[in-house]
Amino acid sequence: MTAGARLVEGLAAFRMIAAMWIRSTMxxxxxxxxxxxxxxxxxxFDFVVILLMFTHVEGLGGLAFAExxxxxxxxxxxxxxxDLALGQVSRIGRxxxxxxxxxxxxxxxxxxxxxxxxxxxxxRLGRVTQGLFVFVWALVLVDIDWTVLxxxxxxxxxLSGAVIFGSxxxxxxxxxxxxxxxxxxxxxFTYGGNTLLQYPPTIFAKDLVRGVTFVFPLAFVNWLPAxxxxxxxxxxxxxxxxxxxxxxxxxxxxxxxxxxxRAGLRAYRSTGS
Amino acid sequence: xxxxxxxxxxxxxxxxxKKGFLRRERHEVRAVDGISFTxxxxxxxxxxxxxxAGKSTTIKMLTGIxxxxxxxxRVAGIDPSRERTRLAHRIGVVFGQRTTLWWDLPLxxxxxxxxxxxxxPDARFRANLERCVELLDLADLLAxxxxxxxxxxxMRGDIAAALLHDPEVLYxxxxxxxxxxxxxxxxxxxxxxxxADAGTTVLLTTHDLQDIEQLCKRVMVxxxxxxxxxxxxxxxxxxxxxxxxxxxxLERELPALEVPGARVVKVEGPRQWLAFPASAxxxxxxxxxxxxxxxxxxxxxxxxxxxxxxxxxxDRAELG
Amino acid sequence: xxxxxxVAAGGFRRHAxxxxxxxxxxxxxxxxxxxxxxxxxxLWDERPNLGGYDKPEALAYVWIGQALLATCGLMxxxxxxxxxIERIKTGDVAIDLYRPADLQLWWLSADLGRAAFELLGRxxxxxxxxxxxxxxxxxxxxxxxxxxxxxxxxxxxxxFAIWFLVALSAFWLMDGAGVVxxxxxxxxxxxxxxxxxTVFPGxxxxxxxxxxxxxxxxxxxxxxxxxHTGWGLLEAYGFQAxxxxxxxxAGRGLQLVARRRVVVQGG
Numbered sequence: 045m046t047a048g049a050r051l052v053e054g055l056a057a058f059r060m061i062a063a064m065w066i067r068s069t070m071x072x073x074x075x076x077x078x079x080x081x082x083x084x085x086x087x088x089f090d091f092v093v094i095l096l097m098f099t100h101v102e103g104l105g106g107l108a109f110a111e112x113x114x115x116x117x118x119x120x121x122x123x124x125x126x127d128l129a130l131g132q133v134s135r136i137g138r139x140x141x142x143x144x145x146x147x148x149x150x151x152x153x154x155x156x157x158x159x160x161x162x163x164x165x166x167x168r169l170g171r172v173t174q175g176l177f178v179f180v181w182a183l184v185l186v187d188i189d190w191t192v193l194x195x196x197x198x199x200x201x202x203l204s205g206a207v208i209f210g211s212x213x214x215x216x217x218x219x220x221x222x223x224x225x226x227x228x229x230x231x232x233f234t235y236g237g238n239t240l241l242q243y244p245p246t247i248f249a250k251d252l253v254r255g256v257t258f259v260f261p262l263a264f265v266n267w268l269p270a271x272x273x274x275x276x277x278x279x280x281x282x283x284x285x286x287x288x289x290x291x292x293x294x295x296x297x298x299x300x301x302x303x304x305x306r307a308g309l310r311a312y313r314s315t316g317s
Numbered sequence: 318x319x320x321x322x323x324x325x326x327x328x329x330x331x332x333x334x335k336k337g338f339l340r341r342e343r344h345e346v347r348a349v350d351g352i353s354f355t356x357x358x359x360x361x362x363x364x365x366x367x368x369x370a371g372k373s374t375t376i377k378m379l380t381g382i383x384x385x386x387x388x389x390x391r392v393a394g395i396d397p398s399r400e401r402t403r404l405a406h407r408i409g410v411v412f413g414q415r416t417t418l419w420w421d422l423p424l425x426x427x428x429x430x431x432x433x434x435x436x437x438p439d440a441r442f443r444a445n446l447e448r449c450v451e452l453l454d455l456a457d458l459l460a461x462x463x464x465x466x467x468x469x470x471x472m473r474g475d476i477a478a479a480l481l482h483d484p485e486v487l488y489x490x491x492x493x494x495x496x497x498x499x500x501x502x503x504x505x506x507x508x509x510x511x512x513a514d515a516g517t518t519v520l521l522t523t524h525d526l527q528d529i530e531q532l533c534k535r536v537m538v539x540x541x542x543x544x545x546x547x548x549x550x551x552x553x554x555x556x557x558x559x560x561x562x563x564x565x566x567l568e569r570e571l572p573a574l575e576v577p578g579a580r581v582v583k584v585e586g587p588r589q590w591l592a593f594p595a596s597a598x599x600x601x602x603x604x605x606x607x608x609x610x611x612x613x614x615x616x617x618x619x620x621x622x623x624x625x626x627x628x629x630x631x632d633r634a635e636l637g
Numbered sequence: 638x639x640x641x642x643x644v645a646a647g648g649f650r651r652h653a654x655x656x657x658x659x660x661x662x663x664x665x666x667x668x669x670x671x672x673x674x675x676x677x678x679x680l681w682d683e684r685p686n687l688g689g690y691d692k693p694e695a696l697a698y699v700w701i702g703q704a705l706l707a708t709c710g711l712m713x714x715x716x717x718x719x720x721x722i723e724r725i726k727t728g729d730v731a732i733d734l735y736r737p738a739d740l741q742l743w744w745l746s747a748d749l750g751r752a753a754f755e756l757l758g759r760x761x762x763x764x765x766x767x768x769x770x771x772x773x774x775x776x777x778x779x780x781x782x783x784x785x786x787x788x789x790x791x792x793x794x795x796x797f798a799i800w801f802l803v804a805l806s807a808f809w810l811m812d813g814a815g816v817v818x819x820x821x822x823x824x825x826x827x828x829x830x831x832x833x834x835t836v837f838p839g840x841x842x843x844x845x846x847x848x849x850x851x852x853x854x855x856x857x858x859x860x861x862x863x864x865h866t867g868w869g870l871l872e873a874y875g876f877q878a879x880x881x882x883x884x885x886x887a888g889r890g891l892q893l894v895a896r897r898r899v900v901v902q903g904g
Contacts, residue, residue, distance in 0.1 A: 060433055068421040071462070078815025086822050093831045097676075099838050101683040104676075147417045149382045152405035152435060225658035232668035240672045247679035252671070313384045313398065315330060 050154060057153035058129075061161035069165055076167070083170030087124075090242060091116060091178055105246035110185035111274055112244060117179025118198075118266035119241035122205025123234070124172030130210045132162045133217035134231075137224045140312065149313075156214070156305055186274070194273045197287065201273075204290035205265035209234065211297035212262075218301070218308030237262045245271070246279050253280050264293040319355035320486060320518050321379065326352050326388035328374050328542075348374040350542035351388070358485070361512045361519040363533035363550075365526070365626070371542040372522040376488050379520070380410055393485055406435060409479035413491030416475055418463040424474050425459040428481060435482035442481060449477035452507050469500025476504065480511070487511070489521040493528055505531050538626060545629060559625040560592040562618040563602060568611035576605050587613075640738060641746040648750025652758070659758045666703040666763040673699045674771055688835035693774035694862050695833070700767030701858045702830055704760035705789065708752050709853040710796040711824045717748050717797075718817060721804040734896050741888055745797055752793040774862060781863055784870060788857040791877035795852040798884030799824070805888065808895040829855035849880040 069076050094116060098109045107115070136159055139145040148158045179202075188194065216230030223229075237256070245253045245267045257263040257280055271278050272287035328349040333342070349371045356362055366372050377383040378390055381397035381404050390397055395404045418427045432442045450456050453473040458466060466474060472492065479487060492508075493501045509532060511517050523529060529536055529550065536553060538546040546553055553559075563579065566588050573581040574589055579602055583590040593602060599617050606612055652659075677699050681692040690698060706712055721744065724730040733740050767773055776782060803820040810816065825831065827850035834845045834855045845851065856873050859865055865873040 057434065060430060064419055064422065064426065064430055067426070068419060071421045072810075072814070074810060075815035079818050082815065082818030082822055086818070086825070089822070089826055089831060092826075096832055096836060096838070097680050100687055100836070101680060104679050104683075144415055146377065146382050147410075147412060147415055149401065150380050150405055150408070150410045152402045154402070223657055223661075225655055226661040228658065228661040228665045232665040236665065236668045236672060239669070243672075243676050243679070248672075248675045252675070310384070313382065314386070 054154040054157035057151075057157040058161045061158060062164035065161065065164040066166055069167075079165070079167040080170055083167040084174055085170075087120065087171045087174040090239060091120075091174070094242070105244035107244045107246070107274075107276065110182055110187070111276070112242075113178055113182035114186050114274065115244060115266055115270050116242040117175055117177075117182045118201055118270050119205060119238055120175030121172060121179050122175075122202050122265055123209050123238040124168075124175040125202070125206035126209035126213060127171055128168045129206075130160050130213045131168060132164060133159050133213055134220075134227055134234075135159070135162055136217045137220035137227045140221065140224055145312070155309060159217070188273060189275065197269050197273055200288075201266060201269040201290060204269075204294040207294035208261065208265050208290070208297050209238070211294070211301035212237065214301040215304040218304040221308035221312045233260070233262075237265075241266050248279075250279060257282070261293050261297065264290045320358040320360075320393060321354075321356040321520070322389070322391040323355070323375075323379075324353050324389040326375075326378060326390055327386050328371070328378060328383065329386045347542045349378070349385075352539070352542070352544050353388075354537060354544060354547055356518060356520065358518055359512070359516040360535060361508070361533050362521070363529035363536040364520055364522045364539065365524075365529060365536060366522075366539040366545075370540045372539060373490060374542075375539070376410075376490055376520070376522060380408060380488060381405070406482060407485050409482070409484035409487040411472075411475050411479045411487070411489045411492055413472070413489070413494045416463065416471055417478060418471065418474055420464050421462055423460050423462055424455070424466070427463070427474070427478055431478055431481045437482050441483065445481050445483065446477075449480060452510065453477050454503065467500075469496045469503075472496060472500065472504060473507075476507065480517075483515075484517065486518040486520065489519065489523075491523055492521060493523065493525050501525070501527075508532055538629065540629075553625055559595045559628070561595045561599065563591040563593060563599060563606075564616045564618060565589050565591065565606060565610075565612060566614040568613055571610065574606065574610060576602060576609075578602060641742055644738075644743055644746040645750035645753075648747035649754045650750075651747075652751050652754040662707060662759050663762045666706060666759060667766050670700050670703040670763050670767050671770070673702075674767070688833050689864070690833065690835070690862070691774070693772050696767070696771050697773040697775065697862060698833055698858050700764050700773060701861055702854055703767070704756070704764045705792070705854055705857060706830070707755040707759045708789065709792045709828070709857075710748070710752075710800055711828055711830055711853060712821070717744060717751065718800040718804040718820075721801075722807040722817070725804070725807040741801060741885070741892055744801060745794070745885075748797045748800075749790075749793060752790075752796075756789065776861060776863060778863070781861065785857060785861045788860040788873065788877065791874060791881060792853045792857050794881045795849050795877060795884060796824075798881055798888055799849060801888040802884065802891060805891045805895055808898065824850055824853065827851065828853040829858070833858070849884060852877040852880050 091113075094104075094109075094112060097104060098112075102108070104112055133156070136145070139148070139159070139162070145155075148155050151158065183198075212233050213230070216227075216233060219230065220227060237260075240248070240256065241262060245263070253263070253267075257268075268278060268282070269287050269290055272284070326349055327347065330346045330348055331343055332346050352371075352375065364372055364375065374383065378385050379392055379397060381401035384398040392404060393407050395407075397404050418424065419430070428446060431437070437445070450459070453476065455473060455477060458470055458474065463471060463474065476489075476492070489508075493504055496504065505528065508519060508521075512519050512532075519532075521528065521532070534549060536546070536548070536550050537544060538553070562582070565574070568587065570587050571589075573584055574591065576591060578597060579591040579593040581589055582592045591602070593599070603615065606615070674696055677695050678692070681687055681690070681695045685691065687695070710717075721730070724733065730740075733743070736743070768775065776785070799820060803816050806816045827834075827845050827848045829845075829851065834842060834851060836842075837845050846855065856865075856877055860870065860873060
């Protein structure tokens, strides 16, 4: 089967299973409403921290409030999109442990699609919505000398960022085929990464910034492109074109994550646990 | 043509055992250790053995969940581990202890999902659903959320879900585990009809030997990853040197009877138990006893397969 | 009493078996500790003495938070709430309710055992890493350490009492996911996990400091940093113990009502 056909099949399976889960959660309406609200609020919390900080200071790491909000909105929206589509893959460890992964393997659909749609919940819309809300707000507030290129960078940044985060989630899930109980390690790269990127790179140690630029390329989610749009310097010296690299980095991450996933599934199928 | 083919199939797991605080010892476990068999289309086969014998591992290799470490597996000409999704359209799997139904949704919703996921043509789907609903008595359950079904009802629901796409082979892993007598009977009856009418090949693993006795002409016994026996159910008795028991009620208490071809294993008042080889006929014994002793009543007890298999295991353990 | 000690020991051992999960948790806590340290540094560089803390104190606060995150059940009741909710949903809780042991005490003992393990297994390493990597304010006097531990223990009990209430709500809601989320949010926000409650402005800060969640991080951290001494320390303990008693009593009441209407879901 070609990769294209598999993708179509995977998306179809994702849609079908996600729809089933949405209907399942609707059987507990009260809980659904509560979780939707909670999800919206919890995401708002990290932003409240930033708001609280700005009740005490004028700027963080040389950036004004609107600029930090811009960084925050960009990464949160990207993360929210990735989480909506792929966040559930982190449950793979549990499925391996209780043996229910086997029931997915006998269905005629790609396992990744089935796992991604596993317990799909509309409440996850809370995260994207909140991120998008702050992002739009920041775009209104922030003072940018808009050029065509900068306008183009904005959607490119969010979409590439979502793919990078999604790749981290899939690679992290694949890692759980070997270390079943290590789901939390993945959280430090996904949730931790998201938290990191909500703040300006200038407040972090240079080595940390280098690390997430060259080794673990989270910086391409928003730091590099966003600082270009804002017209601010990046704390690590890099050529200007790096601001436009996110799509390329995203594709590389996705390919790598796909390879990890296949290797993980292969390992599961040869060890059975 | 043989529908399922296994040729010297092996599956080796690396198991890490904790030894002390951090030290771990690795050792190999041969879950399946060179199994070969074939199953022709339309046969119904029982696959039995104690826990950890390799039953589930075999089923997992047949369904493409696990990749064999060695040997060759073909189901309908397909290599399961390489073409898992293509094979999925042609097989049905029921895991006795894990439902694939949607817990919080009405039963019918699980079937609707199968309809779309397996891309079953509408007319086909309707016909199959109708048939399953009728034979498995599901009409009143379709609108009920799965979590409210009893274990037996859920198992029937699971079996129907595995059959909607007309699989050529159905694998059942412990299909009657935990079911009450009525549900067991219903499930067995359905499987028998399915095999007879639709010609579906059925491979079932079970702990319940009645399943095998009532359903399968052929049985395979596996232990320690090896096939111990493959053949007719009746033949299993010969291999296991099993014995049938003749229970005779006499007019009065007598010393142990002396009958050629049988030996008394127990005496209790006027009742005596005589064991004779399962392969021999009971008729000459009965004639012999009736002519020589004051016989009131008698009955023949079939051997317990469980005991037969247990005997096979102990024999093998003594040899190995 | 013996029984509950055994249950607590069981809770400790049970969590001690999850070695990989513990290591993973330590790693995550450490990573978050680093990220938050830098944000706090940026904040305290601009505003030294914000919220009554100097910079080493503020940074110590970050790592205390990471050390207590799992211990005080700030991230979802250490899994016990989820487990209890599952038992309520499946009806297994009926067995627990008719056991000769008390439901609340049983789970409290297990949770204390869990917390003890999490403090040792997940608390010490991040704290040590933080202290090595950054200049943290550590207690000046030896007595502050046991004082801190007492405060943590009280915080654990308050945390348990809250999660017990949350779990019992499943008797009426059948699916506790929503309430769990709300409880988790409140814990995150009002415990001082995001920012010290002393930094919260105006009325929000005043309210946050008297809510039960303050017992789970803000108060233990202040005890650690030597902000409560003498009578002040007793007052802090009194605040925590007061909430513990009130919330445990509420849980007891709810348990009595729940017992009268044990619903067993079809199965």
